[in-house]
Amino acid sequence: ADPLVAYLVGLGDDALILAQRLGEWITRAPQIEEDIALGNIALDLLGQARVLLSHAGEVEGAGRDEDALAYLRDEREFRNVCLVEIPNGDFAVTMARQLVFSAYQYELWTALRNSTEPLLADLAAKAVKEVTYHRDHATQWVLRLGDGTDEGHRRMQAGLDRVWPYVAELFAADDVAAQLPGVAVDPPSLLAPWTAYVEDVVARATLTVPTPTWHSRGGRRGLHTEHLGHLLPEMQHLHRAHPGARW
Amino acid sequence: ADPLVAYLVGLGDDALILAQRLGEWITRAPQIEEDIALGNIALDLLGQARVLLSHAGEVEGAGRDEDALAYLRDEREFRNVCLVEIPNGDFAVTMARQLVFSAYQYELWTALRNSTEPLLADLAAKAVKEVTYHRDHATQWVLRLGDGTDEGHRRMQAGLDRVWPYVAELFAADDVAAQLPGVAVDPPSLLAPWTAYVEDVVARATLTVPTPTWHSRGGRRGLHTEHLGHLLPEMQHLHRAHPGARW
């Protein structure tokens, strides 16, 4: 398989699955502003996913468009990291995941602005601006919850604890990226700046960086949590129920 | 459309969808005995559903088997009452729904033992025994929760309040049944014995029969709650993802 296709699909799936999870929040958020904010972030991620998956389909050259990739692959063919597929939990869990992921994407897109693959570089230039907002949004909430009420603090710490086992996978060395020097970013190289940013936020929020006893692995190889198998039926059902239909 | 097919599908869908909901409890029940009991009841209902849907397919004569009917119909083609599709809620909501539904099915199958349609009469003779257990199980739990702790009482009353709006639909006059004298049971005729049984249980449980301000309608005409549209993707996904495959 073409590593570029795999790389694009991996990044695209991250964005797609997280957009799907954030979409579940809409009409359930703690305040209307957050219905909007989470919807907005989801929309940005969906936009990234569409660009990445469309381009993956073009490079692959087998006639698959963004919808074929999003709706007609099975669980084992998805290449997202496990972090994005875990259930939303309460608002603190979602904000912990947002902090982790948006700070990761911030470093990722910043680095990919120099990708030798033009589409990635173009998308990165655009996405880094969007993700700056996402990261700021998550940062503000981690601060407000961590350094607000006792309940906020307790829940926010629990949120960090819940998502931290999924962090290491984001920065694990990746076969696919290794085959694409200049095009892709080496995930371990993003860890230091990510850590600097996130640890600062966690400290300012009077919270503790968790030290998890276990770590997710293998999302990029299609080894997911059991949660993805419940997300995909909901996402894909209608499309699959009408084979070949246009929408 | 053949009213007999519609009648069989309606009863079959009731059993199928409730079996699906009860299946969601497994590994989540308050004690292991209840994982077993709810699984057992689900299995009985699934058995009823298979007989009813298979027979509906045969009568229809269009080559649809139980799986075609269960997995390849869309939401608007399902004919179950809305009661069975509402989310499980806590254990009290589920037990309230079980009391309502098993007491209804007890009267239904008791009456259908005299159906002139042989398959219905045969199934009824067997099902009434199963349902006697289901009704007893629900009754015991409504008593234990209603007349146990304060929290149990409060939650059990809330459970009754949650499901009672869906009761009237079970006993609403039904076009399809009306076209099948001798074969089908007239739903309103089941109300009096059902009420006698259920009101006695509710009273013994020191609870109050709710008087809801609204009522569900239209499940038998394919007008469902929005919940069914989230249950079906999960249930049907795998089957639909592999068109024509055998399992």
Add this chain to the structure above:
Amino acid sequence: EEQQLRFDRMIADEVRIEPRDWMPEGYRRTLIRQIAQHAHSEIIGMQPEGNWITRAPSLRRKAILMAKVQDEAGHGLYLYSAAETLGVDREELLDLLHQGKQKYSSIFNYPTLTWADMGAIGWLVDGAAIMNQVPLCRCSYGPYGRAMVRICKEESFHQRQGFEILHTLSHGTPAQKAMAQDAVDRFWWPSLMMFGPPDSASTHSAQSTAWGIKRFGNDELRQRFVDMTVPQADVLGLRIPDPDLRWDEATGHYAFGAIDWDELDRIIRGDGPCNAQRMERRRTAHEEGAWVRDSADAYARKHAAAATT
């Protein structure tokens, strides 16, 4: 008094009333009630469509739907802000909604059962909403009128997208076309009810008209909606579910069948298919979010205090 005279003159001259202007208490209360109901409708109206975000059949449609629901939340916030210029605050208004003391549009008490409902809501429900709202752009109260101008523009975009969803479906597979027709069958009559009871049975109207809040009667707007929509149904290739619908040469309008006002009454009383569900979702979101809002408030107080010391 003089203030009242000045107010009456402004209304008569179609000069807009602004937040700092004096206004009669009844005018203020009427506006608060109407703007709040409108804002609540935007917020509750997110639910029937939000129900399909996770299931949209293409990524493009998912994006459009997400953006639309977000628009509705934005309109809701916008309208609550407009209401706040009249001296209430959003929390109070939300409390009144949650307690069932203020209403939202009954149309949102119908379930969205298929994807085609996203089309029917855009085409019919947004279409009816726009018909109701365009006259409000000239509302005598400035902030409300100006809000409506911007909201109407965005709603037109939504209506166009709804039309496009139905158009795609009605020109798609037979199953898609059937889905589209079914959605129109279910949403047609409730859309006509969105204009409210017949003028003969409508309360509030005369005073609202005098105050320059309401500009047209319910029946007149309903007729305009039917006249606009029927030819669009032809373009869609979909049937309006009304056997009595016909073009009336004499009046130059479409004549249509009798509306089941009992159904509207029942739904307004709370006995609609989704009233309980919509309110429960709203209350649950609010209650489960309380700790989040509390923590944010505590943080703000803490850091405001820190900044000033």
Add this chain to the structure above:
Amino acid sequence: EEQQLRFDRMIADEVRIEPRDWMPEGYRRTLIRQIAQHAHSEIIGMQPEGNWITRAPSLRRKAILMAKVQDEAGHGLYLYSAAETLGVDREELLDLLHQGKQKYSSIFNYPTLTWADMGAIGWLVDGAAIMNQVPLCRCSYGPYGRAMVRICKEESFHQRQGFEILHTLSHGTPAQKAMAQDAVDRFWWPSLMMFGPPDSASTHSAQSTAWGIKRFGNDELRQRFVDMTVPQADVLGLRIPDPDLRWDEATGHYAFGAIDWDELDRIIRGDGPCNAQRMERRRTAHEEGAWVRDSADAYARKHAAAATT
């Protein structure tokens, strides 16, 4: 003392120890630990399969799977009862599980990612479990041995169903066959680990053997399992994911590749893909069910009191 001598003689004569018989404390503790771990494995083992009940691809398979998971719950209850004959009660044992102080089989810390995993679990995991459990039917402790007889019968039925699922898939569409192969690829090595570390590294074994609890070494059982399973894979038309696997004429057994014991260690330490999830589900079910159990207890007390007064 005399009791000890009598006990030793019973063990030597293969006379079964029964609940009322005197037994050494170490024997009792070893059995409690082993039976509890076995019961916990049945209960936790419901989760990977329970995960597919709502998604089973045919009604027949759904019924079979439901019945199987229910059997596992039944086995769990049965085993907790066997443990209770040794003077502990189920609540204590569940608490130890929930606190992480007693273990369950590591195999259940792998996720079930596709339907074919239902087949692989039945064929490989239940197959390995049976291989481990059949000797326990002759366990020196009566209640445990008799429980195992019943359980092994039902497990054989499950294994056969698992084989049948994989057989159907491997003779189905290419996608189904790929799904089956993928499941075997993922479950093969973890199944071999189910027999525990190599005898050279195994603790507890010698004493358990002396007490008539354990009958065979881990490596011996593992070899039997491989010898039994490899020909079945041929029937299924599926590949065992081990490049070193070959028939060894000299030994009359299949030789197989090196097992990644680090992986097993990691999972036993808690760093497996689903350890946290399995425990969380179990604890949540227990905690959220507390009010139900409490109310049932209160009801029982109330009505017992009423009956005696």
Add this chain to the structure above:
Amino acid sequence: MVTATTPRPPAADATRLRDVAGAVPDPEIPVVTLDDLGILRGLEVAPDGTVEVTLTPTYTGCPATEVIAADVERALREAGAPRVVVRTVLAPAWTTDWITEAGRAKLRAFGIAPPSGAGPVAAPGTVALTLSARCPRCGSLHTREISRFGSTPCKALWSCRDCGEPFDSFKAL
């Protein structure tokens, strides 16, 4: 409407067609045109008469982008273009700096504060700085942000502490 002989637009017509495309209104804020927003990046007429238009989306996920493409295509066809190809390019990334002075004036008149200042500051450890939006109604800078994200992805919701007016503010990007 199809005429028997569709006249092939001369290459010199490119300027006219560019004006046509640039005058297409934004579907959600129809008081401003594509030219006002600066999202029409180029228009070329190929030798065979095909008109190639290049657009850039305001946001990657902006669902209006496809609608805009369809509107441009229709407008150009009505203006006589025989064949229209609309391409969406991400680079260079659109920025609110590309909104023209005329566009800003129109936004203000419509009640939307045009973008000013910058997005959140990226450097870690600093408080994100957002400049105050000017009330498009009374011109006051005494305003407060109600929601960072507004009804459309490109806007935030503000309100004026002086005249009370709630207003959308175009986010600086």
